[in-house]
Amino acid sequence: MPAIIACFKWVVDEAYVRRMASGELDFSSVDYKIGEYDRNAIEEAVRLKETLGGSAIGITVSVPEATKGVKDALSRGCDQACFIADSSFGNLEPSQTAAILAEVIHSRIQSFDLIICGEGSSDLYAQQVGPRLSEKLGIPSVSFVQKLSIEGGKLLAERRVEEGIEVIAAPLPALVTVLPDINVPRIPGVKDTLMASKKPVVTIKKDELQPLGEACLQTLSITASRIERTCERFGTNAAEISRFVGSLRKTGVIR
Amino acid sequence: MAGIWIIAENREQTLELLRIGGELSTKTGTRLSVFLSQDRERARDYIECGADEVFILPPLTEDQSLDAYIPRIIVEAQQDVPDLILIPATARGKDMAARIAARIDTGLCSSCMALTFDDNHASFVMERLAYGGAAVQKVVCTTRPAMATIPPRTYEPADAVKGRQGQIINLPAHSPSTVKILEKKVKERESKDITESRLLVCVGRGVEKKEDVALARQLADVLHGELACTRPIAEEYHWLAEELCIGLSGAQVEPDLYLGLGVSGQVQHVTGFRNAKVIAAVNKDENAPIFKAADFGIVGDLYDVVPKLIAELKK
Numbered sequence: 001m002p003a004i005i006a007c008f009k010w011v012v013d014e015a016y017v018r019r020m021a022s023g024e025l026d027f028s029s030v031d032y033k034i035g036e037y038d039r040n041a042i043e044e045a046v047r048l049k050e051t052l053g054g055s056a057i058g059i060t061v062s063v064p065e066a067t068k069g070v071k072d073a074l075s076r077g078c079d080q081a082c083f084i085a086d087s088s089f090g091n092l093e094p095s096q097t098a099a100i101l102a103e104v105i106h107s108r109i110q111s112f113d114l115i116i117c118g119e120g121s122s123d124l125y126a127q128q129v130g131p132r133l134s135e136k137l138g139i140p141s142v143s144f145v146q147k148l149s150i151e152g153g154k155l156l157a158e159r160r161v162e163e164g165i166e167v168i169a170a171p172l173p174a175l176v177t178v179l180p181d182i183n184v185p186r187i188p189g190v191k192d193t194l195m196a197s198k199k200p201v202v203t204i205k206k207d208e209l210q211p212l213g214e215a216c217l218q219t220l221s222i223t224a225s226r227i228e229r230t231c232e233r234f235g236t237n238a239a240e241i242s243r244f245v246g247s248l249r250k251t252g253v254i255r
Numbered sequence: 256m257a258g259i260w261i262i263a264e265n266r267e268q269t270l271e272l273l274r275i276g277g278e279l280s281t282k283t284g285t286r287l288s289v290f291l292s293q294d295r296e297r298a299r300d301y302i303e304c305g306a307d308e309v310f311i312l313p314p315l316t317e318d319q320s321l322d323a324y325i326p327r328i329i330v331e332a333q334q335d336v337p338d339l340i341l342i343p344a345t346a347r348g349k350d351m352a353a354r355i356a357a358r359i360d361t362g363l364c365s366s367c368m369a370l371t372f373d374d375n376h377a378s379f380v381m382e383r384l385a386y387g388g389a390a391v392q393k394v395v396c397t398t399r400p401a402m403a404t405i406p407p408r409t410y411e412p413a414d415a416v417k418g419r420q421g422q423i424i425n426l427p428a429h430s431p432s433t434v435k436i437l438e439k440k441v442k443e444r445e446s447k448d449i450t451e452s453r454l455l456v457c458v459g460r461g462v463e464k465k466e467d468v469a470l471a472r473q474l475a476d477v478l479h480g481e482l483a484c485t486r487p488i489a490e491e492y493h494w495l496a497e498e499l500c501i502g503l504s505g506a507q508v509e510p511d512l513y514l515g516l517g518v519s520g521q522v523q524h525v526t527g528f529r530n531a532k533v534i535a536a537v538n539k540d541e542n543a544p545i546f547k548a549a550d551f552g553i554v555g556d557l558y559d560v561v562p563k564l565i566a567e568l569k570k
């Protein structure tokens with residue numbers, strides 16, 4: 001009975017990040033969510049356990065406010081969750097996140113068959129935590145997987161690279177990072193949400209962990225990128241269509 | 256300073272890394288080294304394009320991927336700690352970079368789009384996108400070596416200087432990885448390179464079915480442009496090739512005209528064409544974010560608007 005771990009991050013919904021006149025980012029009206037591609041990671045873990053038996057464990061390193069995200073992961077089908085929470089965990093760098101995950105998985109979960117990460121987190125999109133975590137745990141890893149199965153105690157995966165697809169076999173336990181087209185994440189219903197409240201959550205605090213190393217990458221600044229466009233609107237009647245084409249021609253980009 | 260390393264994958268991207276690596280090695284007065292799989296001919300090519308030394312890694316068997324080189328590179332990096340390691344931001348490159356960084360406990364700037372050397376602090380200042388492209392994050396690595404993965408076409412390829420000399424060094428073999436390739440399915444590249452196109456008509460999820468992509472193609476044809484698409488069109492629906500996807504995880508393009516059809520304009524997509532000369536869009540939702548990123552927007556149903564546009568352009 002395999003134990004499958006899904007790593008997910010609770011992130012700022014980037015659609016709500018605004019630019020202030022000063023060029024700084026404005027987070028005043030943001031909402032949070034489980035990273036887009038981490039939903040695929042959770043879904044894949046849940047599907048695997050549904051076909052193979054065993055359990056799916058959701059794990060996140062986050063700020064204490066992410067209880068909502070933990071509940072969301074449980075609603076999406078994880079059997080239990082591991083919530084590593086501290087108010088200083090909102091701005092970790094990939095090397096630190098991977099170190100914390102490795103320590104907790106190594107000391108608390110111990111026996112597992114597969115770790116599934118998303119292709120990248122929705123906020124940083126560093127695409128590092130997965131492969132870093134596999135090295136910290138000393139297990140094989142396969143990134144950018146679009147299809148996977150566990151057969152005969154082995155991982156079989158289709159990994160997408162620039163020239164096409166590599167079909168790969170690796171011994172377990174292993175780690176994969178999955179592409180968004182591996183599955184379509186389910187949308188939790190009322191019943192799933194109710195059930196989620198009854199599932200076990202292990203919360204781990206910062207003082208239960210080894211002292212956290214310094215960030216290897218130091219952020220000097222984060223500034224909003226600028227999009228300045230004329231934003232002219234057009235309708236759909238004949239006159240408007242011809243005005244639209246006329247405007248394009250005037251810019252010289254079409255003849 | 257112990258030098259700048261480039262881990263080579265394909266030639267095109269290695270030449271681009273040799274351009275930036277060469278500039279930085281001149282500036283910092285260090286050696287520029289390339290790690291390369293097997294090919295001595297290629298090694299001489301890279302030396303002419305600016306490498307001072309090329310380390311040749313022994314050939315891989317059919318069932319081994321580039322990641323089998325990771326242990327060797329780690330050993331070398333621990334012996335002779337370089338200042339900077341540059342790796343192309345390809346699927347294999349990104350994976351390798353993160354794993355090497357983890358093993359040598361250092362920082363990695365993923366998908367780095369600008370890289371300079373700051374004399375005052377003797378550090379490499381690197382820029383990348385965050386929040387789907389809504390922000391630019393400037394970072395420095397506090398540990399050595401600094402590492403960066405660099406997306407294709409960020410830099411011009413380095414120029415060759417005929418007869419330029421350098422060293423070629425063979426590295427010993429390594430034990431094979433437990434990860435085995437069972438099969439490689441190579442796909443034919445069927446589409447044009449959209450980064451070369453001046454006019455792009457981009458298909459989004461507002462296009463309802465695969466057959467309707469033909470409508471977008473007709474419009475592209477009258478404009479003498481090419482088709483491109485959003486990520487779901489390529490990856491979820493597989494209606495168009497992956498290399499036609501524009502955005503954070505797709506291609507970065509700078510056409511004269513980007514025209515989006517049924518594209519919502521989420522930041523990860525818009526990031527890919529923000530430097531287009533002119534941005535235009537057709538979307539039936541007047542609140543779609545694409546209209547904030549566009550010069551000219553038509554609020555309407557693409558099935559109504561596109562035939563009208565084609566007729567008007569043919570006039």
Ligand SMILES: Cc1cc2nc3c(=O)[nH]c(=O)nc-3n(C[C@H](O)[C@H](O)[C@H](O)COP(=O)(O)OP(=O)(O)OC[C@H]3O[C@@H](n4cnc5c(N)ncnc54)[C@H](O)[C@@H]3O)c2cc1C
Pocket residue numbers: 036037120121122125387458459460461462484485486487488500501502503504505506516517518519520521522523524527537538539540543555556557558
């Ligand atoms: C880390 C990360 C990286 C990503 N990288 C990329 C990337 O590189 N490239 C990319 O494209 N996406 C990327 N995405 C996905 C991105 O966030 C969006 O989900 C995607 O771009 C949306 O594609 P879309 O506009 O085609 O579809 P939708 O968002 O579904 O938009 C469809 C639009 O069509 C309009 N519409 C519907 N019917 C009609 C009609 N008949 N006529 C006119 N308009 C109509 C709707 O109003 C809607 O606005 C990434 C996401 C994440 C989390």
Ligand SMILES: Nc1ncnc2c1ncn2[C@@H]1O[C@H](COP(=O)(O)O)[C@@H](O)[C@H]1O
Pocket residue numbers: 007008009010035037038041059060061062094097101116117118119120121124125126127128129130
């Ligand atoms: N704080 C976190 N907690 C748990 N998993 C994470 C966290 N950050 C990143 N991950 C996982 O690592 C993947 C890659 O993240 P990143 O390297 O930030 O792009 C994500 O898709 C998640 O699966």
